[in-house]
Amino acid sequence: MPVDLTFAEQAVARVGRKPDAVIPILQALQEHYGYLPEEALRRVCETSDITPAAIAGVASFYDMFRFSPTGKHVVRVCRGTACHVAGAERVEDALRRHLQIPTGGDTDRERQFTIEQVACLGTCTLAPTVKIGEATFGHTSAERVPEVMRDFLALQTEARTTQTTEATPDSDNRQSAIGYRQSVIHVGLGSCCMAKGSDKLFHALNASAAQCGGSVVVKRVGCVGMCHRTPMIEVAEAGGGGKFYADLTAAQAQALVQRHFKPRGFVQRAGRIWTRVLDGLLLDDKPEEQSVQRFSMSKRDPNVREFLDRQVHIATEHFGKLDPLDLDEYLAHGGFEALAKCVGANPNELFSLTPALSRWERENRSQVLEKSGAGVSSADSEQSTNGQSLFPLPGGEGQGEGVRQNKSEISQSLLTSAATSEQIISTIEKSGLRGRGGAGFPTGQKWRVVSQQASETKYVICNGDEGDPGAFMDRMILESFPFRVIEGLMIAAVAVGASEGIFYIRHEYPLAVRRVRAAIAELEKRGWLASGQGSSGRESAHSSAGEIGADSRPLLRMRVFEGAGAFVCGEETALIASVEGQRGMPKLRPPFPAREGLWGKPTLINNVETLAMVPWILRNGAEKFAAIGTAKSKGTKVFALAGKIRRGGLIEIPMGTTIREIVEEIGGGVGDGRKFKAVQIGGPSGGCVPARLADTPVDYESLRDVGAIMGSGGLVVLDDTSCMVDIARYFLQFTQDQSCGKCTFCRIGTKRMLDLLDRFCTGKATKQHLEDLERLAHQVGAGSLCGLGKTAPNPVLTTLKYFRDEYEAHLQGRCPAKKCSPLIHYTINTDCTGCTICAQHCPVNAIPMTPYTRHVIDDAKCTRCDTCRVVCPHNAVEVR
Incomplete structure (x- = not known):
């Protein structure tokens, strides 16, 4: 069938024709x-400056691209750490059998379904996870x-037969103007929550609340942290405390609303009473409101208190309370x-003053405010502005000369004080904040190096390429607190003098991408941000939101760049190469990105969590x-707690908390x-810490001493059903697959190590192989x-x-863990009654009826x- 090339032409026209636009176009x-x-690829080359070689190189490097058609529906099987230990491999095998996908292929003969493996979907508390469409x-x-x-x-059928104008949970549904007499139902709408049905619950609650005549509002909030109890809601009645419910479904929405609120109007109230009477007489049922009570929970519940009491919320401040957008x-x-x-403005007027500013002041606010001389403390801020906004309203009380001066006079007066950048960086240095995305490099030190560069053009990048399988902290923070991370990035830009900010986010996190883009659009x-976040390329930092003079500088511009599926792009130089439209190949350092980064300009790169902590520190x-925290590891750390654990979720704890705690x-x-x-x-770069060392404090130095690293914050718990040899093979398989291939030790060494681990897991290894494995491990680390x-x-x-x-x-x-398939056998003991349940469920007919x-x-x-073994009701199946 011929391919309609109109879209390819439109994509080039919309994204750009320069070589750096290749990844967004693809x-x-x-x-x-x-x-x-x-x-379509040929048409892209014909209508742009992108070469066939560039397309071939990029498309073959990144995991998300494929050159053959998929089926109608794509089934993505998460192969992250938590999903692996929970049996993702068996789930994929079962899907292949059920969908009748041929051996060696990925699509069924009718081309209805295609199976793809995903390194991590970021919903680790729901492991194993499958995403279909x-x-x-x-x-x-x-x-x-x-x-x-x-x-x-069934969902597909429902979507075809149901026409609805219902707003999605991510539509403009803001509730910041909730009245004093209004009650509120908070519904967590992060990715994990929605995967368990909270979006359906949100809509059902909205429909039921509409019957209450505006006395109750259903409000979208971000991650609630307790992923093991979602969907979770809080009912906050006007003038009263909150009541929490967990594990509710959309079918129970009306009963919950009726339990707490009375419908408006006589007809609605009479109908409700009549329904309850009939239920009691004919069905001998308890009122539905009473049945909902069993889903209620209290913060005084021991399980809830144990999960929450040790936490300190900085990056996740106001969790479960704020509408993300x-x-x-x-x-x-x-x-x-x-x-x-940081910019010497009154926070109450920071945004409200925009319409009152002159055109030059609006378009040059970044330059003016950066040189305002305001400090980071409240006292400094008040002293620099005499208790007033830097840009008072025209005609307002005490407006002074600020607005009436021409631009050269304003610039001259503000250039006399240039301490803002130094004060910001000094505050970050004194806080002891270290990078939360890897090795823990001091944040303030990195900021200082970038600020000291003389270049007129600098960049700040938020590294949201959370590639560690088993980690979902950055996803949650971006989904729940996009304005907080943006504020952190804006502060970093002011501190180092950057003109453009970029969010580099995994394409596997579509909700995070949507919410960050929506937040940028609102700003x-x-x-307070220059328009045009969709721009790409080196020109975007130099273009402005409007036609301004040659001696003017634009506002900070921000945009989102979606990663294309390469774990190595979490490394700074590889990330930069990706933004520039190249294969994500790390480069030899120095020079470091702080001196020569994106397009050869000084570039500051910080992790999502790091930036989320900056506003709290300065406030x-x-x-x-x-x-x-501890003497060398200050503050808190956000962890994704998953794996073989009762209460998985998103936690933020003080540094120094022990693994056992x-x-x-x-x-x-x-x-x-x-x-x-x-x-x-620490993900693929981390290590496995045994239970006997569970009293190890979680801080940079202590984890390094036991052979692990902090990493981005994935913490996967393993029990006695987990094979440690299999875990090692899993991570080697991941890193070998994600290796860019530049270094021989990494490219060949990890492949050889994987071959040896395969031998162990299939019972073909020897003592010599054990020695070879250990020797190779040291060589790969030293030579990469x-x-x-x-x-x-x-x-x-x-x-x-x-x-x-x-x-x-x-x-x-x-x-010993009975995990490695070639080394185990299934048998049936004498407890078997011949019920045939195992035979009925065996997918390969290995058990005669x-x-x-x-x-x-x-x-x-x-x-x-x-x-x-799972379906046997008599525990008669044994694994040996």
Whole structure:
């Protein structure tokens, strides 16, 4: 079938014709066509400056691009750490069988479904996770696959037959102007929440609340943290306290609203009473409002208190309270106060003054405010502005000469005081804030280097390429607090003198991308960011929001750049290469990006969580932040707590909290009958810390001493069903796949290490292989250029150090955790009653149908999918 090339031409016209536009253009083509048709790629080359070689190089490097058509629906199986330990491999095998996808292929013969592996969907508390189209299904299993597919097809039917004008949870549904007499129902609408149905609950609550005549408002909020209890809502009645509910469904929305609020109007109230009477007489049912009561929860509940009490919220301040996209509500809770201090403005007038400013003042506010001389403390701010806004309203009381002066006079008066940048950076340095995305480099030190560069053009980049499988902190922060991260990036820009800010966000995080773009658009609308966030390329930093004079400088411009699926792009130089439209290949340093970064200009790159902490530090003071944590690791750290844990979720704890406190107190420990074995911290670059070292404090130095790193903050709990050799192989497989291939030790060394681990997991390894594995691990770390290669051996080295006995057991053909399929066998013991349930559910017919007779498993046919053991009602299936 011929390919319609109109869209390819439109994509080039919209995104740009320069070589650096190649990745956004390819992403647009992939989104539209489902793959990259050769005809469309040729048309891109014909209508732009992009060469065929550039397209081939980029498209073959990044995981998200494909050159063959997909089926009608794409089934994405998460293969992150939490999903792996929860059985993602078995789920994928079951999906392939159910959809009848041929061996070696990814699409069924009818071209209805295509299966793709995703490094991590960022919904780790729902592991294993599968995403079909836009629908996410959590807690899947091999035996639940038919149910998941039925549910998805039912959603498709519902979407075709139901026409609705109902707003999506991310539409303009702000509630910052909620009246004093109004009650509010807060609904968490992060990705994890919506994957468990909170978006449907949100709409159902809206419909039910409409019957109350405006006395109750349903409000979207960000992540509530307790992912293990979502969907979670809070009912805050006017003049009263809050009531919490967990695990509700859309079907219970009306009952919940009726429990707390009376419908307006006689007819509605009479109908409600009549329905309750009939239910009691005919069905002998309790009123639905009473049935909802069993889903209520209290903050005084021991499980809730244990999860929350140890936490200190800085990056996640006001969690579960703020509408992510309501700027006015963010302002009412101290938002942009830190930025106002930095630029010497009154925070109450920071945004409201925009319409009153002259054109030159609007378009040059960045330059004027940066040189205002205002300090970071309240006293400094008041002294610099005499208690007034830097830009008083024309005609207002005490407006002074500021507005009436021409631009040269204003510039001259403000140039006499240039302490703002120094004061901001000094405050960050005194706070002890270190980078929250990897090795923990001092944030203030990095800012100072960039600020000292003489270049007229500088960039600030928020690194949201959260590639660690098993981590979802950055996703949650971007989804829940986009204005907070933007404020942090704006402060960084003021401090270092940058003209453009870029958010680099994984394309696997569509909700985070949408919310950050919406937040940027709102700030552009208010006049505090230059318009045109869709621009790309080196010209965007030099273009302005309007036609301004040659001696003028534009406002800070921000835009979002979506990653294309390359873990290595979390490394700074690889990220920069990606933004420039190249393959994400790390470069030898120095020069460091702080001196020569994007387009050869000084570039500051900070992690999402790091930037989210900056406004709090400047509002509350460096000393208050430094008082939290340890001597060398200050403040708090956000962790994604997942894996074999009772209470998974998003937590923020003081540095120095021990692993044991996190796992056993906050997380509630592992499941019944299981034994806490280890935690995997730091993703593929981190290590596995055994339970016997659980009293290790979580800080940069202590984790390094035990062979792990802080990383971005993924913390996956492992129990005695987890094979540590398999975990090491999983991470080596990931890093080997994600290696850019530049370094021989990383490219070849990780492949050789993976081959050796495969031998262990299949029972073919020897003692010599054990020695070779350890030697190679040290060589790869020493001979690689970037952080990916240098730290790739960490999971192997820590498992060899702390779990060497498991490697030795594999040498003998045994897997103590009974995880490695080639080393285990399924048998049926004498407890079997011949009920045939196992035979009915076996997907490969490895169990003959022999009613009332002890069943036998054909080992040659058995795929070790574990279904028979799970469904057996008599615990008659054993794994040996």
